[in-house]
Amino acid sequence: xxxxxxxxxxxxxxxxxxxxxxxxxxxxxxxxxxxxxxxxxxxxxxxxxxxxxxxxxxxxxxxxxxxxxxxxxxxxxxxxxxxxxxxxxxxxxxxxxxxxxxxxxxxxxxxxxxxxxxxxxxxxxxxxxxxxxxxxxxxxxxxxxxxxxxxxxxxxxxxxxxxxxxxxxxxxxxxxxxxxxxxxxxxxxxxxxxxxxxxxxxxxxxxxxxxxxxxx
Amino acid sequence: xxxxxxxxxxxxxxxxxxxxxxxxxxxxxxxxxxxxxxxxxxxxxxxxxxxxxxxxxxxxxxxxxxxxxxxxxxxxxxxxxxxxxxxxxxxxxxxxxxxxxxxxxxxxxxxxxxxxxxxxxxxxxxxxxxxxxxxxxxxxxxxxxxxxxxxxxxxxxxxxxxxxxxxxxxxxxxxxxxxxxxxxxxxxxxxxxxxxxxxxxxxxxxxxxxxxxxxxxxxxxxxxxxxxxxxxxxxxxxxxxxxxxxxxxxxxxxxxx
Numbered sequence: 001x002x003x004x005x006x007x008x009x010x011x012x013x014x015x016x017x018x019x020x021x022x023x024x025x026x027x028x029x030x031x032x033x034x035x036x037x038x039x040x041x042x043x044x045x046x047x048x049x050x051x052x053x054x055x056x057x058x059x060x061x062x063x064x065x066x067x068x069x070x071x072x073x074x075x076x077x078x079x080x081x082x083x084x085x086x087x088x089x090x091x092x093x094x095x096x097x098x099x100x101x102x103x104x105x106x107x108x109x110x111x112x113x114x115x116x117x118x119x120x121x122x123x124x125x126x127x128x129x130x131x132x133x134x135x136x137x138x139x140x141x142x143x144x145x146x147x148x149x150x151x152x153x154x155x156x157x158x159x160x161x162x163x164x165x166x167x168x169x170x171x172x173x174x175x176x177x178x179x180x181x182x183x184x185x186x187x188x189x190x191x192x193x194x195x196x197x198x199x200x201x202x203x204x205x206x207x208x209x210x211x212x213x214x215x216x
Numbered sequence: 217x218x219x220x221x222x223x224x225x226x227x228x229x230x231x232x233x234x235x236x237x238x239x240x241x242x243x244x245x246x247x248x249x250x251x252x253x254x255x256x257x258x259x260x261x262x263x264x265x266x267x268x269x270x271x272x273x274x275x276x277x278x279x280x281x282x283x284x285x286x287x288x289x290x291x292x293x294x295x296x297x298x299x300x301x302x303x304x305x306x307x308x309x310x311x312x313x314x315x316x317x318x319x320x321x322x323x324x325x326x327x328x329x330x331x332x333x334x335x336x337x338x339x340x341x342x343x344x345x346x347x348x349x350x351x352x353x354x355x356x357x358x359x360x361x362x363x364x365x366x367x368x369x370x371x372x373x374x375x376x377x378x379x380x381x382x383x384x385x386x387x388x389x390x391x392x393x394x395x396x397x398x399x400x401x402x403x404x405x406x407x408x409x410x411x412x413x414x415x416x417x418x419x420x421x422x423x424x425x426x427x428x429x430x431x432x433x434x435x436x437x438x439x440x441x442x443x444x445x446x447x448x449x450x451x452x453x454x455x456x457x458x459x460x461x462x463x464x465x466x467x468x469x470x471x472x473x
Contacts, residue, residue, distance in 0.1 A: 008429035082387035085428030087321040094288035097434035172432035178454025182447040
């Protein structure tokens with residue numbers, strides 16, 4: 001097992017498993033966030049319930065933090081090896097099958113990492129406060145923050161990067177783990193389009209709608 | 217047709233290389249890409265210059281010797297075709313054609329467009345043996361195999377080892393090559409006894425040779441002159457997880473299932 005995590009394929013398995021854990025979390029996160037449109041009561045109660053279960057909350061947070069660290073660490077190690085494997089790069093190289101999503105995994109991933117840090121500092125800890133922050137009032141915090149255009153812009157751009165990352169990431173994670181059957185169309189991305197599309201749309205619609213005055 | 221060729225020239229493995237521009241003037245659409253280079257080389261030799269070195273052998277798309285990056289695409293613009301089967305009708309009069317060798321740390325340049333692809337041979341060699349019965353030949357079709365299995369195994373076995381997958385991959389990964397070689401045995405009953413140890417040793421060798429990791433860009437499948445599917449990589453990954461995480465073969469050898 002020790003050597004397993006040193007091989008490229010072992011690191012890809014780490015990338016895939018930790019990535020899918022985070023995708024699973026994002027699916028619950030996006031649907032929970034959409035409660036913001038049902039008024040302050042529901043989403044604030046949801047938040048209170050979560051905070052009333054510290055054992056569950058901190059287990060979930062620990063799993064996510066470990067996943068994130070392992071995901072980023074494997075990505076850095078694999079990127080280093082992949083660059084070394086090419087050696088001299090081509091003077092002319094024309095992509096034939098790769099997508100914008102697959103080619104922006106590394107830079108897009110870095111952007112998402114910075115966003116996640118910012119996002120936690122803004123809405124979880126209240127360390128950065130573009131708008132007044134009240135502990136235990138996620139509805140109010142979100143509505144106040146998303147009236148500021150640059151905050152909305154930051155979220156919209158980051159969610160576009162996230163959508164692209166998940167479009168390729170979800171698709172290739174299942175392949176890295178060997179979990180898909182042979183297909184007539186090996187490059188088709190149907191499930192990942194749905195997963196990435198729902199997460200991107202849900203997270204993008206919230207700041208835009210609040211900026212436009214919906215749900216205030 | 218008149219073409220402007222921008223060709224990578226490198227006198228030897230340790231020498232520095234550079235691009236040199238040549239004019240190819242009497243190109244006809246029916247020439248193959250290699251015949252066009254032959255013609256340029258004849259000119260060069262008549263002028264007393266060193267011809268452009270490139271690998272080639274059968275020139276009918278089955279040996280896997282030829283291969284170069286043509287305008288940034290492995291084996292050039294024609295899909296499912298090796299460089300020797302690419303014809304000049306795929307280009308237009310006045311085109312500039314960039315020609316570069318395969319680039320990968322595991323494929324060092326020998327000279328000009330010739331690279332050393334013996335890393336692929338060493339991956340094959342690390343696969344070891346296949347258990348077959350000796351003695352009298354058994355009847356043909358004695359082992360029944362479904363049509364689907366045979367087709368998939370045959371599609372994987374079509375790999376000619378040209379290295380285009382490595383060349384086209386942004387990570388210089390040899391996953392398509394290795395997985396094709398593994399799949400054509402993994403899909404057949406004859407390949408089962410050593411299936412998981414073969415998977416482990418060929419993947420180990422692939423990584424020791426310094427190839428990159430697969431990120432499923434899909435470039436290899438597009439570049440492959442035999443149009444081998446990335447589904448083979450999925451199969452390889454599945455067998456790798458089975459043989460490492462669940463220790464499939466060790467259990468089998470210990471008498472388990």
